[in-house]
Amino acid sequence: MPLLALAIHVSAQTTQVTIANGVLEGITEANGVRSFKGIPFAQPPVGDLRWKAPQPVTNWSGIRKADQFGPRAMQLPVFGDMGFRSNGMSEDCLYLNVWTPAKTGNEKLPVLVYFFGGGFIAGDGSEPRYDGESMAKRGIVSVTVNYRLGVFGFMAHPELTKESGYRASGNYGLLDQTAGLKWVQQNIAAFGGDPARVTIAGESAGSISVSAQMASPLSKNLFAGAIGESGSVLNLQPLSSLPSAEDNGKKFGEEQGAASLADLRKMPADQLLAACATNPFRFFGGIMDGYFFPKDPVEIFAKGEQAHVPLLAGTNSEEMTGMILFDAGGPTVENFKKFVEDFYGNRAPAALKVYAPKSDKEVLTVATEFASDLFLTYSTWKWIDMQTRTGGKPVYRYLYSRPRPAMTAEMNNATPGLAGGVVKNDDASAPKPPPATGAVHSAEIEYALGNLPSNKVYAWTADDYKVSETMQSYFENFIKTGDPNGSGLPQWSPVAKSGDVHFMQIDVNTRQQKSMHEDRYRFLDDPANATKYSLMDRLQGKN
Numbered sequence: 001m002p003l004l005a006l007a008i009h010v011s012a013q014t015t016q017v018t019i020a021n022g023v024l025e026g027i028t029e030a031n032g033v034r035s036f037k038g039i040p041f042a043q044p045p046v047g048d049l050r051w052k053a054p055q056p057v058t059n060w061s062g063i064r065k066a067d068q069f070g071p072r073a074m075q076l077p078v079f080g081d082m083g084f085r086s087n088g089m090s091e092d093c094l095y096l097n098v099w100t101p102a103k104t105g106n107e108k109l110p111v112l113v114y115f116f117g118g119g120f121i122a123g124d125g126s127e128p129r130y131d132g133e134s135m136a137k138r139g140i141v142s143v144t145v146n147y148r149l150g151v152f153g154f155m156a157h158p159e160l161t162k163e164s165g166y167r168a169s170g171n172y173g174l175l176d177q178t179a180g181l182k183w184v185q186q187n188i189a190a191f192g193g194d195p196a197r198v199t200i201a202g203e204s205a206g207s208i209s210v211s212a213q214m215a216s217p218l219s220k221n222l223f224a225g226a227i228g229e230s231g232s233v234l235n236l237q238p239l240s241s242l243p244s245a246e247d248n249g250k251k252f253g254e255e256q257g258a259a260s261l262a263d264l265r266k267m268p269a270d271q272l273l274a275a276c277a278t279n280p281f282r283f284f285g286g287i288m289d290g291y292f293f294p295k296d297p298v299e300i301f302a303k304g305e306q307a308h309v310p311l312l313a314g315t316n317s318e319e320m321t322g323m324i325l326f327d328a329g330g331p332t333v334e335n336f337k338k339f340v341e342d343f344y345g346n347r348a349p350a351a352l353k354v355y356a357p358k359s360d361k362e363v364l365t366v367a368t369e370f371a372s373d374l375f376l377t378y379s380t381w382k383w384i385d386m387q388t389r390t391g392g393k394p395v396y397r398y399l400y401s402r403p404r405p406a407m408t409a410e411m412n413n414a415t416p417g418l419a420g421g422v423v424k425n426d427d428a429s430a431p432k433p434p435p436a437t438g439a440v441h442s443a444e445i446e447y448a449l450g451n452l453p454s455n456k457v458y459a460w461t462a463d464d465y466k467v468s469e470t471m472q473s474y475f476e477n478f479i480k481t482g483d484p485n486g487s488g489l490p491q492w493s494p495v496a497k498s499g500d501v502h503f504m505q506i507d508v509n510t511r512q513q514k515s516m517h518e519d520r521y522r523f524l525d526d527p528a529n530a531t532k533y534s535l536m537d538r539l540q541g542k543n
Helices: 003-011 150-154 158-163 172-191 205-215 242-255 261-266 269-275 297-302 333-354 360-390 445-449 462-481 518-525 535-539
Strands: 012-019 022-029 034-040 063-065 095-100 109-115 141-145 193-203 225-229 311-316 395-400 414-416 422-424 502-506 511-514
Touching (some): 012 034, 109 172, 109 205, 158 242, 158 261, 172 193, 172 205, 193 205, 193 462, 242 261, 311 462, 311 502, 333 360, 333 518, 360 395, 360 518
Parallel strands (some): 109 141, 193 225, 311 395, 395 502
Antiparallel strands (some): 034 095, 095 141, 502 511
C-alpha cells in the first residue's frame, strides 16, 4: 500500500457504537479520539412540527453514518464572521456531535455538553472553536448540541399555546437543549461517558442557556455541574411575558399575510427567515411561558429552586466597547455624564458615584466597564451572586482579561469580528468593532476549550498558549471534580457569602483578585435604578 494511502487509513478509521435508536458509524482519529457527528436527537422540526416541542427520534435500521456535521439552524449572517463546518443550513437542524477518548462503553468518563453562542439568532455546534477533540484528549467526553434560533426557536403565538398540550409556546430553542440533555442521559454511556457526571457549559447565548437550564424544572436534574462564559438569564430586563410574546407572534404572522398558524407553517423557511432580516432580534431569547420557566428565573434562584450544582462562571474584561456610548464628541467626562444622565434620568447622580471617571484619560476605561456591565457582566454577576446564596454548592468566579494577539499577515485585509472570527474589509454584513484594549466578547472560547490551533486568524504566541493551558486546565478539573483547582495552578477560592468577594483573573499572570466593583453591581441590582430599556434599545433609539 502506498505510504500516503496508509497514513490516511491510519489517521481516520471507522468506528461503531450502538445507542437507543440504532447503530452509528463515526471516525477514530490517529490520536485515539473517536468522533460521531450529525447525530439526530429529535425529529426534524419541519412541517407540522415547526414550532412544536422537540419530538423523539425515530429508530433507524442498519448503520447510520456519523462522519459529518448535520445542517445548522436557519439563521441570517448577522455577525458575518462565524465559521461553520455544517452540512448546509436547514430547519432540519436538531443534531449533536460527540468526541470521546473512551475505547468501550464501560469507562464512565466525565461529560461536557456545550451550547454555542450567537445571540439566539446565529451559531452552530460545528464551529471549530467549540470542537471537542482537545477536551476529549484530556479524558472528557465532549458534546455540542444544536438548537433552533430566532423566529424558528422562540416565536410564540396564541394558536401555538392552544395546541401545545402544556398551555405555552415559544422557548423551542431551550426545549431543544433540554432534549439534547435527555439524549445524553440516555445514550452517553455508550460512548464511555457517565450520565451522573455531566457538566453543561456555554458562551454568551450559550451561557444564558446554561443558567436557563439550571432554572427550569424540565432540565435542572439532568446535569451535575455548570460553566457560564458571559451572560445569564438573570438580566436587567425581565423575560417577555407569554401574552406579550403571543401578540408579537400574531403580529408577525399578520405582517406576512398569514391568516392562521397553518398558513405560517406552509411558508417556506427561507421566506420566514427573510422576513426577519430588518429585525433579526425580534424573537430574541426566552419567554416567561409558565412551562419551561414556571416563574421568573430570578424568583426561582431567590427561592433556591434551581439546580444545586457547582458553578464556574465569569466574564471578559471588554464585553462591550465604551466607544458605543459616545457621539462625534468622543470619549470625554462631559459626554459620558450626558449619556448616563440621558439613560438614568433622576438616578444619574447615583450612577455617576459608582461609574466615576476622574479625567478624560480614564473615561474610556470606565465607559467600557459600564457598557460591559449593562451588556452581560451584570447578569453574570447576578447569577453568581444568587447561586452563591441559594445554590448550596461552590461557585467559582473569573475575569478573563487576555487580549487577542495581532492578526496574522494573511489577514491584513480584515478586522476582528464580534463573534470571534474576522470581517473582510469588503464585507458589510457585520459591524466592525473599534480596536480592543482588553479581552473582547467571545475571545476566551478557543483558550478555554484548547482550540487555538484551529483559529488561523491570530498570530498566537507562547503567552497565548500558556493562558490556554491554564484556562483549559481549570475547566478540565471542574468538569472532572466540580472544583477547578489542581496541581501547578494558582489556588482558586470559591465565592464567599460574606461579601468579601474574590475572583480568578485569567491572563498571562493568572492570579486571584479581590473584587473592587461590587458597588456597581449592587447599584444595578437595586430595583430603584431599573430602566425600561436596555443598553442596546437605548443605542438603537427605541426610547
